[in-house]
Amino acid sequence: MNAQTSAGWLCILCLFFLIPFCQGQMTKPAFSHLSVDEGLSQSSVYAITQDRKGFIWLGTRDGLNRYDSRQVVVYRNQPTRRKNLPSNTINALLHDSQGRLWVGTSKGLALYKSEGDDFERISAQGLPDSTILSITEDRRHRVWAGTSKGLYQLEGPKPYRLKPLRNYTYQRTEPSHPNTRALFEDRQGNLWLGTSLGLTQLKVRTNGQFDVQDYFLQPADSVYHNLSNGINTIAQDPQGRLWLGTDRKGIAVFDPRLGRISSWNPVPGLDLSTQTIRTIQPDRSGHFWIGTLSGLYVVASDGSWFKTLTNEPTDAESLSDNSVRSIFRDRDGSIWVGTYYGGVDFYSPYARQFGSFGPLGETFKIAGPILPSIDGRQIWLGTEDRGVMLINANRSVARHYRHDPKDPNSLSNDKVKCLLAEGNQGLWIGTLKGLNYLDLRTQVITRFLHEPNNPHSLPNDRIYDLKRDTQGKLWILTNLGGLCAFDPKNRSFESYVPRAGQHTSLSSRNATCLLLDYQQQLWVGTTSGLNRKLPGRDAFVRY
Template identity: 30%
Template sequence: MKFKIALILFVFVFGNLFSQNKYRLKNFSTTDGLSQSSVIAIHQDKFGQMWFGTRDGLNKYDGSRFTIFRNDVNDKFSISNNDILAIEEDNSGKIWVGTYNGLNCYNPISNRFTRYLHTKANHTISNNAVWSIREIGGEMWFGTSKGLTIFNKKSGLFTSVFHSDDDASTLPSNNILSILRTKKGEIWIGTTKGLCQLISRKNGKLSFKNFPLNTTDLLNVQSVIEDKEGNLWIGTKNKGLLKFDQKEKSFVTFLSNEKYSEINTDIRSLIIDKQGSLWVGSYDGIYILGQDKSLQKINNSNNSNGIDKVKSIFMDKKGSIWIGCYYKGVNLWDISNVNFSNYNQTSKKIPMSFDVVSSIISDQNDNIYFGTEGGGITIYNKKSEAVSYINSKTGQTHKNDIKAMSLSEDHILWIGTFSKGLSAYNTISKRIEDNRIAPDLTDLLKESGVYSLKAENKILWIGTFGKGLIRYNTSDKTFQIIGNDISKPTFLTNNMVRSILIDKQNSIWLGTQNGLNRISLQNFNPKKYKIQHFFYDHSALSGDDILTLFEDSQNKIWVGTKARVYIILMEKNSIKLVLKLEIPLSLLFTPF
């Protein structure tokens, strides 16, 4: 496994290499753990967890795995129905969930749902199909298939408001699909027969003003949002995207007829991103309307199925956009993905020799070396954009399974392989020079994996998978093994050395499969030295599996393990734990 932070650092350093795809999306589907592939509602709670409502269950996503909530006929504290329509968190941290059969309030502390169902009694929710939820003041507002219901959290009472053919100040329809509270506190309601604004609330009576598009057409309003200028954007099922000027209280033109006709007429969801662009989720996909009136339809280049039948769009606290689709799961756009392009064996610009890349390094001549686990090394020159290879196909080497690389000051690229030991490549002459390796060392490593390398002056430190650490002097071709012999006073905590770091204080850190080791290189004597052990239990002879090491600009050492990240600082002869991050494995590592 490789620590993703390393790859992120690489891409930002060499970001100018990569073509920019502004709207590359990541897809989550049932194969990733989603309960069902139609995502109708999306929300993010105060802890940053994402909630997805599908046609078969409520999903909580913590960045690593999905937790699914479904109805259990034998559990009265389970959710009332699996067909989820709306999700909203209130200011106390409770999650309100609207379904096709009942309103639910989830308490994350007790892990229980409280059900609110329509009955013939007074002060119950007006209908069991709950399409929209908003917290306004100290109340919860619910749009249902038969009226608007307001829940007072203090009194615990529901009050419902309905359409009446005999009163023009009532709702235009009982089927409420969207609720919006503007920055000024105005409340707008989108129904299947029009858009209206709450204009008064006296003695329990709510009065509304209807704003029709014209005298003949009824608006089926599916989504309403407000932009920073205070304009309303309305997504309708039958009239496409509309813009409403709140100052003039009228619908206004925002695009030419030709460009406007490009947008599908069935608009399900709207969101405005942090750059001020309007994301329009429609029956046939996503449109993005820029502040400069540019219009772009996007497709997911990472998903051959594309994006269509969009039902929900949500912007999280980071500014990432989540897009829920019928039948195609949920897609995530994150601005950090702008800096990344994917290169594989079929890429035109940099066709990789193999798709599993285990190590990356660059030289002073603008060459970038990609070590792969099956295709040798792919070399890309940033200036000429030429691509070349070192592998069995080019006849230069038979060692295709690359695990580690390190470049020495004399322009030798040292190459560690999965099962065929060590190799040396002269980056000037462009030739393999394995004669630089002592025959005894070649024999020692011929059936061993070399998982980490660090060239420093004339010394090459070799981390092996089973034979410990090897200190190789490339000048006189002598070497020394530092291993896991607990009978000796100085020993490695494990012979499987995954990572090597030489810090600014001239100490070498060794991440093993069983703990972290440190050796001071100040006045290093190969015959007499000390090894310090960290994240290792001497009584149990066990420790953390250390996968990667990194030193930041403040001399802090980042230690990546299978379960967490430690940030440590060396003080005298001991370490100070600065921070411990319990981060899901799937967020930190990519399997190899």
């Protein structure tokens, strides 16, 4: 295809994708989704953070997950290993200023050790296997852990250990209730605790100790606690007020100038007074994202507007589940929403301009592959959950290929990850459940799937990338199956995976990206480093 044709298609693509963006501000965010279908260990996402390398870490009810935008690596408690997670229930995550990842579980705190890809369990004074509910780091780089039995401060590192708050407070005083659900440091350096009984302030004295002050939404009606006083999350607005997400009383506000908590409705027309508020997260614009049991709300900090976001069965870009458990803003300003039943949803305010394209009035999510046809008159689109489409310049659909469970000659899966043209003869289609070849002359699709008892089948069905070298060899990047090459004569696959004691083998099965450079050298990126395949040899150089 010549440069003039390429430029023409670039203009068409701009019309496809930019026109909806230029028509005005988006009325609602468009979410991408990461669920158990894409490798997430479990659908309830309790905690989210991001490390220095850009990996997103997701804590669930059944394991810790590391996501690199292409694949998920799962960590679970393994009773036979000493250096592993204390529990599979992950309630809290913190990536601190020193680059350490702290993991709060239902049976204590752990530190992720990247050099061994394992975990160090942290002992606690008088805290055997206590549930970690929250973790934060203050401006003095002290790490605090809120537990079901009170607040603890981390000391160490030789060894790391948790010590109870009473060791650091004036006259060894403690908050009114030990169950510390939320931790937050305000702009003045005060540490605030959300507990089952209300709000507690830790104010630093000149001698380094803390004064403890409790505040209540309403008088406690029980010696133990009043559910209406429970505070799950804390945030601060530009006016210095603390927004408090409560158990059953919606949002309360604490004004430091008045020194008291009051019930509050942040926006006229939005009634959250009986809602359970699980999490509040400000975005870069200062708007507050509020997660509840029945949906997500975006509220302007000045109270001028709000948006209600819920699951819409007919909209693939809506919230995956209405029960929101966690919200996190990454370093790029994107918002991650952890739900209870639907995994995690992702929204980038900058990616929407190239987000969706709706031929014939239909809206769907483009997964990434966009490939001009050989004659330059059409484009192939790989979608997130609608298979493959051949699109005309006037937006009409010329061909649509989808999975049909009753038709073995249909696409093996509708979640498309990569496309590779075979001249004008055919099209290779990589999906999350197999490799497919579409014969454009006969319109027949041939599936290639992993067969457990066949070493010459695909090593894994999750296909992430496809490349063809000048020798005609097709290279296939798989998730957890490493790299493989397809032999068209024998219709078989040759796998390249790590082999014990062989330093010239691929460094990891967790392959993430594939590049064929201008010298026809094949480069493979993995979670354990970069690999260059030696030409004509079944060997790699590791970097």
